[in-house]
Amino acid sequence: AQKITQTQPGMFVQEKEAVTLDCTYDTSDPSYGLFWYKQPSSGEMIFLIYQGSYDQQNATEGRYSLNFQKARKSANLVISASQLGDSAMYFCAIPISGSARQLTFGSGTQLTVLP
Amino acid sequence: EADIYQTPRYLVIGTGKKITLECSQTMGHDKMYWYQQDPGMELHLIHYSYGVNSTEKGDLSSESTVSRIRTEHFPLTLESARPSHTSQYLCASSAYDRPYEQYFGPGTRLTVT
Numbered sequence: 011a012q013k014i015t016q017t018q019p020g021m022f023v024q025e026k027e028a029v030t031l032d033c034t035y036d037t038s039d040p041s042y043g044l045f046w047y048k049q050p051s052s053g054e055m056i057f058l059i060y061q062g063s064y065d066q067q068n069a070t071e072g073r074y075s076l077n078f079q080k081a082r083k084s085a086n087l088v089i090s091a092s093q094l095g096d097s098a099m100y101f102c103a104i105p106i107s108g109s110a111r112q113l114t115f116g117s118g119t120q121l122t123v124l125p
Numbered sequence: 126e127a128d129i130y131q132t133p134r135y136l137v138i139g140t141g142k143k144i145t146l147e148c149s150q151t152m153g154h155d156k157m158y159w160y161q162q163d164p165g166m167e168l169h170l171i172h173y174s175y176g177v178n179s180t181e182k183g184d185l186s187s188e189s190t191v192s193r194i195r196t197e198h199f200p201l202t203l204e205s206a207r208p209s210h211t212s213q214y215l216c217a218s219s220a221y222d223r224p225y226e227q228y229f230g231p232g233t234r235l236t237v238t
């Protein structure tokens with residue numbers, strides 16, 4: 011079964027600095043993808059970034075980038091130039107094995123950006 | 126911009142009541158999902174649908190039921206609410222050609238007293 015581990019329950023970062031949120035995973039699927047979602051205090055889940063296991067280059071979306079290290083089974087999210095609005099819960103997710111469309115989520119990391 | 130809506134946003138209700146949480150999306154997505162999330166915890170899939178008249182249970186057992194009579198609508202029903210049902214319920218949808226890019230609604234925070 012798939013397993014996602016986020017070992018940082020809470021993180022603090024100074025505004026304008028970069029921060030890395032850790033995510034490790036365990037899967038037996040030969041092909042898979044890794045997802046990151048952001049959940050502000052209002053509760054909605056916002057899709058941030060995705061990378062497939064066979065993608066050659068690390069994915070980037072604006073200030074978000076994925077530090078994907080397949081051998082270590084890690085897919086860390088890097089947020090550059092943190093903003094106060096980045097304060098939120100961040101979830102890493104991986105597809106459920108055998109499923110074409112469902113995800114299993116990690117326990118999340120609460121990021122707080124300090125002014 | 127994703128357009129997926131959930132109502133109500135907040136609901137406080139007494140034990141034994143029947144409730145329906147509404148979820149609608151205007152993106153024409155085939156796939157829709159319901160997740161349950163306790164405060165500060167990970168999401169757990171409780172129901173999903175691949176299209177009209179298609180519903181399946183997710184990896185977390187739930188006493189709730191769902192229906193998919195129309196593509197855009199995926200309501201979740203609890204026949205008899207209990208305090209153990211207190212949680213946040215998140216609805217999501219995804220397109221056929223991008224199944225993992227799930228768009229989430231704002232969620233419904235349910236409290237059963």
